[in-house]
Amino acid sequence: SYLPASLCxxxxxxxxxxxxL
Incomplete structure (x- = not known):
């Protein structure tokens, strides 16, 4: 499933x- 929190x-x-850097 897609997790917006993870992407953020x-x-x-x-x-x-x-x-x-």
Whole structure:
């Protein structure tokens, strides 16, 4: 099934990673 919360967490993680890099 599709989980919006999971997708939001992934986007947040990628954004944070890009911000740190």
């Amino acid at each position: 967490f992934i986007i947040f993680f990628i954004g944070l990673k890009m911000f740190l």
